[in-house]
Amino acid sequence: MVHKWFSATGEVIGVRSPAPSIATAVGTADPSSGPGTEPAAAALLTASPEPLWIQASNVIRSEIDKGALQPGTRLPPERELCAQLNISRVTLRKALAKLVEEGALSATHGRGWYISGAGTATEREWPHTLESFTETARRMRLVPHSRVLRAAAQPASLDEAELLSIAPGTPLFHLDRVRLLDDVPIAIDISAVPLAMAPDLPAVDFETASLYQVLLDAGLNLVRADSTIESREVDPVDAPYLDLDVGKPILLLHQVVLDESGRPVLSSLVKYSGARYRLRTSFTRQPRFDRTAP
Amino acid sequence: MVHKWFSATGEVIGVRSPAPSIATAVGTADPSSGPGTEPAAAALLTASPEPLWIQASNVIRSEIDKGALQPGTRLPPERELCAQLNISRVTLRKALAKLVEEGALSATHGRGWYISGAGTATEREWPHTLESFTETARRMRLVPHSRVLRAAAQPASLDEAELLSIAPGTPLFHLDRVRLLDDVPIAIDISAVPLAMAPDLPAVDFETASLYQVLLDAGLNLVRADSTIESREVDPVDAPYLDLDVGKPILLLHQVVLDESGRPVLSSLVKYSGARYRLRTSFTRQPRFDRTAP
DNA sequence: AAGTGGTCTAGACCACCCC
DNA sequence: GGGTGGTCTAGACCACTTA
The missing domain is CATH 1.10.10.10 (Winged helix-like DNA-binding domain superfamily/Winged helix DNA-binding domain)
Structure with missing residues (x-):
């Protein structure tokens, strides 16, 4: 009478009174x-x-x-x-x-x-999406932290406008940060969001807050991130922020993040210190059924 | 769902019915x-x-x-x-x-x-998975080509065995290649596959053949690729192959590719010349339903 | 209140694998 | 052949949006 759940755990299903685990x-x-x-x-x-x-x-x-x-x-x-x-x-x-x-x-x-x-x-x-800075920090049990270099709205330049599919001159919130783990500088993060998409941005303290989380809280549904990844030599401007010698390798991650309707929400350029950071992700492939001949 | 190819298999799909009228x-x-x-x-x-x-x-x-x-x-x-x-x-x-x-x-x-x-x-x-070398070549209308440095089976070392979840000493097919686009060296690709998984590997001419395609043809269903990406300085051994000065930045992509049962099939380490290559992919994020209070 | 997507059902037939 | 997953249907009810 009692239906069993699989082999080993017959108790879980079908038993009325005990059945706590299920x-x-x-x-x-x-x-x-x-x-x-x-x-x-x-x-x-x-x-x-x-x-x-x-x-x-x-x-x-x-x-x-x-x-x-x-x-x-x-x-x-x-x-x-x-x-x-x-x-x-x-x-x-x-x-x-x-x-x-x-x-x-x-x-x-x-x-x-x-x-x-x-x-x-x-x-x-092995997350199916890029592990975020905050997630990495948590996994490694280090304390993430940011030094804000800029957090202000400015009219969008031609390049920025094209990247985000908005009109040049549209107010754009710029957030430039040095990201640290246990006070060691790991990356420079240069982000931009059209101000209209999250008008409260200038009021947030990004020393600790997560930009991603703020955007989600604003009701934006971030669904896709078109990304390029490359390796470069660090230039004299960035080198001191990362505590690196000029010419050392850095990892450049550029992303345009889109919402569910395909509208660009966020442009972000992250420059990771090559020796101190490593991106992790897991790519999956849907099972296909493409027989060449039946 | 997101989610789908990580190999050079973009053209495999057999489109039989054009079905335009519908x-x-x-x-x-x-x-x-x-x-x-x-x-x-x-x-x-x-x-x-x-x-x-x-x-x-x-x-x-x-x-x-x-x-x-x-x-x-x-x-x-x-x-x-x-x-x-x-x-x-x-x-x-x-x-x-x-x-x-x-x-x-x-x-x-x-x-x-x-x-x-x-x-x-x-x-x-913007493929949902890493664009493969062959796919990049096609997009840029360049001719892909490989210089094979090694293509032979050898007993697996301890490290290799652990990486692929096999016993040390198991025959492992090694494939080391310099990958070129229009005869310009772009990357060094160092791969290893347990020989038992595709016994025909040593007979293939990898100057032109695609390793992924060979594995798929052998009936292996490659489903997931756990990947790390980092930026490094090129060492004296690799530099001449890539026609680079020692110390220049390279992009390191390491992948362990698994089949549908989670069994590791392929370990691959690709060293891209930093100035000549850029990884492209599109990450998707599943819509979540984590309301804190219903 | 009407329109629309989100979920769920019971039953059917087909294609594949293995004995 | 019998067991198993893969596909498909017609109809139902619920939940959300818009008016």
Whole structure:
């Protein structure tokens, strides 16, 4: 009568009264309000504000993280999972798709779903997007800090206007900072945002605040960052800020960050001290189905 | 979703059905052509080997590329598109999701679907993953070429073994190349692949062949590339290969490429001449739903 | 209140893998 | 053949936006 969740953790799903682990994994899922006679249905419930497919994905993810599902293991068939989780197959597949995107699962057509090694600790160490300065600092347990060189609005020059798709002369908020970790200068960050997009910018103290966070709080949905990365010799102007000899290598990262409608929001040029910083990211490739001949 | 190629595989996709005529079915949004004459039903046909949702996505994409749908424009409501394309709403939404991931569309809950400026020419110039050497060459209309310095199998050292999660001493195929564009040296590429994963490697002529393509042809499904990028001074050994003075800046790109099960397949270290190369990529950020209080 | 996207379902058929 | 994932449908309800 009790439906089991996978192999090792039969207790999590279908058991009404104990069932604490799943409840927490999924969300509120208040069990007290349970109908009392429908144990299996208690697995995932509509009480939670999260969509079912997110909940389902979380349940499976937590099983993996917990170690109940080892890499290489096969998952139960989709139709069986549907029964256990009490959701439709379409919904389950949406949950599985999410986990594929996160690198936690992979499927083979006639064979089944398999746990794929990554997706847990590895995933967190290799972000799918560029690790931000603040994130790096946190990972290395260093204290991030900024020295503000300029934080003021000025009319946009021709070049800046073109870069951000705005009219020349439009008020542009400039933020130039030296970024430090534990008081060691790591990079020079030269950013510009059209003032109209976040009028409160001049009032923020950027010695500690994160520009990215301020923009998100302003309701901007930053979705894409077109980037170029190159290696250069540091020039006499920048060298003292980074405490480098002129001619030493620096890493140049230039980004134009766009919102969901493709509108440029932020232009940023970061000059990292070559010897003190290293960009980290993980590129993924969607599984393709391009058979050359069927 | 974001997210997709990191190798020289841009041209692999087998486009069999050109399907140009269908295009009008979507763009014209002609309300008068109701159920009366049934022209819309001919829009997508099951004769094609491609799934319907791919076909639908291609139709919309071609409308955007063609300019029939300008950035900022609103698409017809989903239910109407379904009727025009003669597919179910679930299928249509899968097609739309693909276009969102490509950055061509975006949706707002109660408002509708909007064309988002990017996704056409821009998209092609800003790949979601690192532009490969071959792709860069093609974009710049230069001729790529390699000088092979080493192409041989050797037992894996301790470091190599750890990097690739194999036993020390396992046969490892080493491929060291100088990569050139129009006969100008651009980079040194030092790669290593466990021989067992592609036993034919030693027989390939890498003066012209692409290592990625060979691995794909061997049936390996390369899915993820954990990467670090840094800036260094070129050392006396590498300098002559790149025709640089010792101490000049180079860009160091190190990647460990994994297959779908998370197994490391390829380790590659590329040293780009700082003055002659610039990495290009477009990072995407998943829309997040981290409200602190619901 | 009407329009629109977001979620979910139950059931169907097909294509692939392995016995 | 039987099991399994991949695709597709028609219809339903909910949540958000706009009026």
